[in-house]
Amino acid sequence: MIDLKRALLLLLHASMLVLSGSSQGVAQGKEPKPNVLIILTDDQGWGDLGSHGNKLLETPHLDGLAKISTELERFYVSPVCAPSRASLLTGRYNLRTGTSWVTHRKEVMRSREVTIAELLGSHNYRTGYYGKWHNGQQYPTDPIGQGFERFFGFKEGHLNNYFNTSLTSGFQEVETSGYVPDLLADSAISFIRKEAPFFCYLAFNTPHSPFQVPEAYFRKYKAKGLDDRNAAVYAMVENIDMNVGRVLRALRESGKEEETILIFLSDNGPNGRRYNGGLKGIKGYVDEGGVRVPFFIRYPAGGIESGRVSRQFGAHIDILPTIAELTGIKVPDSLQIDGRSLLPIIKGKGVAYPGRAFYTHHVDREFDAIPGAVRTHQYLLTLMPEDTSFYDLLKDPSQEHDLADRHPELVREYIRKYRAWFGEVTGMGVEPPLVQLGDSPAPLTWLPAPEASIYGRVDFKGGEGWANDWLVNWIGPADSAVWEVVAKRPGQYRVSVQLSSEKPLVIALELDGKTHYTKIESPQQAVQVPNRDRVPRGEVEEMRWPEVTLATVQIPAGVHRLKISPAGEVEGELAIKALKLTTL
Structure with missing residues (x-):
């Protein structure tokens, strides 16, 4: 069945053909x-x-x-x-x-x-x-x-x-x-x-x-x-x-x-x-x-x-x-x-x-209705967890004079506008879509650490899990990371992991109730790439990561969880950067 987006794009293309007419349009000086x-x-x-x-x-x-x-x-x-x-x-x-x-x-x-x-x-x-x-x-x-x-x-x-x-x-x-x-x-x-x-x-x-x-x-x-x-x-x-x-x-x-x-x-x-x-x-x-x-x-x-x-x-x-x-x-x-x-x-x-309003929303790590703001040609309402402020931007673009106490009715009106807008634009939910398999022209699907759900003592090296971060604090089998994917059609994949480990260990990869064990016989060492920073960075460093194949798996159509964890107690430090799925 053709999906809705593809149908819409076909409709757009058809409308282009109708509007442009035949090649005679160019000859007629369009x-x-x-x-x-x-x-x-x-x-x-x-x-x-x-x-x-x-x-x-x-x-x-x-x-x-x-x-x-x-x-x-x-x-x-x-x-x-x-x-x-x-x-x-x-x-x-x-x-x-x-x-x-x-x-x-x-x-x-x-x-x-x-x-x-x-x-x-x-x-x-x-x-x-x-x-x-x-x-x-x-x-x-x-x-x-x-x-x-x-x-x-x-x-x-x-x-x-x-x-x-x-x-x-x-x-x-x-x-x-x-x-x-x-x-x-x-x-x-x-x-x-x-x-x-x-x-x-x-x-x-x-x-x-x-x-x-x-x-x-x-x-x-x-x-x-x-x-x-x-x-x-x-x-x-x-x-x-x-x-x-x-x-x-x-x-x-x-x-x-x-x-x-x-x-x-x-x-x-x-x-x-x-x-x-x-x-x-x-x-x-x-x-x-x-x-x-x-x-x-x-x-x-x-x-x-x-x-x-x-x-x-x-x-x-x-x-x-x-x-x-x-x-x-x-x-x-x-x-x-x-x-x-x-x-x-x-x-x-x-x-x-005239009368147009523009709405702003910001996520401060955890999703909530605020912080938020409403702007019109003249006014700005800002909504913060512990503060509501109101400004006349035409007279006070630097927001030096909070007018919330002087205009309580306008403040209430703008709050009502914001709540109605927020309810409408979040009507379809805000949960991130699952990683999709089975429809990519590329052979490789990348599952980076910041896209995983983490359990046990696992944490991000950089603390927040910004782009390019990796997972640390692996102690034993209770520590795991899970990536959820949806396969549009069945497919066979080679699953590999980018990791760095000070000691040999066994990695467990679980998919649909079946666990694949891979023994890593020797230490694997990620190597830092030299940087040219002008000031100390807030991001993690760029590293070159060893890659280890874990299993070849058949993934049926539908939703699946790929879970990775140590099979036993971890000696030394273990860091995991990403899973990689290669279509076979």
């Missing part, structure tokens, strides 16, 4: 489709631009882009990475997509969501994704499964090294040489130089930690008197600026500049305390400083004005409907888009959507 280029940065705050008043940071290319674009000064995203990315791709609030946080599969976007790539791909666009994904590691929740023909980058929430590291090309892991943001820009430039129309999504991994940057950039900001952390952050942003300049130059040289819709933004507020234009809060906060980011849009052939600045607000959920309107593609009502086209705002038609 306008070419515009290209689409989205550039997204990671943890770059509103204040991390020279054009936003930052006196220390040098961003000439981005400042120049602002002058030839329309800027929305009040543009909002989510407080952290993965939710913003899900909303940007789908035009829907992240909680509708299943994405609620940044790790433990809470970052995964449901595969049935229809993305910008799938929308444009159904209208004969080439689609390429370059950089950080962070909405699902396994097919069909990875970039290829969500509509991108080309992918080069990484699927986790962050990399552990930015120099000479492993990246993913399509489904293959490749070793790279150089600084990752430069490599991503190289690949994006190669993609946009080819035939039109294209949709290119360039998602830089910086200035997210770990704080690694080439020496020349770093020395420049140390010479300005900054501490090592902020010197590294500003150096990383200037490197982004340089690469944006390269991309803009490639657009011009390829003759595609006028016919390209270019959007630049960041995914959340700054990852630390630094200049942010007087805004309250940083990454992880529902206040202005946590969710207000730079946003430029440029499309010369579409009549978007250069140098215009709007004080109306827009949000990540508005990007898909805006692109759809600019490309002339109808968005089916069945997609239930939350966003609205930004064109009325960009064209300066007064207050485009």
Whole structure:
């Protein structure tokens, strides 16, 4: 039976054929489709631009882009990475997509969501994704499964090294040489130089930690008197600026500049305390400083004005409907888009959507209804576990004056709005989808440690279980990790484990009540990869992990639990990084 998402994409493609007609349409002088280029940065705050008043940071290319674009000064995203990315791709609030946080599969976007790539791909666009994904590691929740023909980058929430590291090309892991943001820009430039129309999504991994940057950039900001952390952050942003300049130059040289819709933004507020234009809060906060980011849009052939600045607000959920309107593609009502086209705002038609509210939710490790926020053109309500605040953003953008006591009726009204919204967008639940087997064009399915349920004394090496973490504190058989998967059809798999052990041991792999025992005869040692950190990292180190085959198993269709544990008491230290399932 054909699934709902595939049926919808077929319908989109059929509608494209009807609208475009035969090949005679080109002969009759139909306008070419515009290209689409989205550039997204990671943890770059509103204040991390020279054009936003930052006196220390040098961003000439981005400042120049602002002058030839329309800027929305009040543009909002989510407080952290993965939710913003899900909303940007789908035009829907992240909680509708299943994405609620940044790790433990809470970052995964449901595969049935229809993305910008799938929308444009159904209208004969080439689609390429370059950089950080962070909405699902396994097919069909990875970039290829969500509509991108080309992918080069990484699927986790962050990399552990930015120099000479492993990246993913399509489904293959490749070793790279150089600084990752430069490599991503190289690949994006190669993609946009080819035939039109294209949709290119360039998602830089910086200035997210770990704080690694080439020496020349770093020395420049140390010479300005900054501490090592902020010197590294500003150096990383200037490197982004340089690469944006390269991309803009490639657009011009390829003759595609006028016919390209270019959007630049960041995914959340700054990852630390630094200049942010007087805004309250940083990454992880529902206040202005946590969710207000730079946003430029440029499309010369579409009549978007250069140098215009709007004080109306827009949000990540508005990007898909805006692109759809600019490309002339109808968005089916069945997609239930939350966003609205930004064109009325960009064209300066007064207050485009009077009475519109934008909602923000944040998970602070454990899922709850709050922290949350409601924004309108004038007001902001923030809901925290021990505090409710109300601000007039037109008069007080820095949130210095809490007006909750002066406007109790408005506060109650906004709370009612928020509760109604939260109930609606969580109506399908927020439980992460299971890892899916049996439908991937790739032979390997990766089950990393942060996606496991852990029992006994097992814990994460880094404490939180961020991306790339591994499991430690294995003492005996009562300590285990469990990955739950769903197989769409029966299949045979080789199961292997990435681990490090000081002593020989026996590993037990349990599947459907049957246990497979593997004796590891000799110590296995993970080796740390040297890093180029500028400050002590909060992430775990990058390691090279030994891999041991545990069993060949037949997995029937349905839901299954793969459980791994020591078969006896553990001597010395044991660390487990991931299970790997290879289709046979």
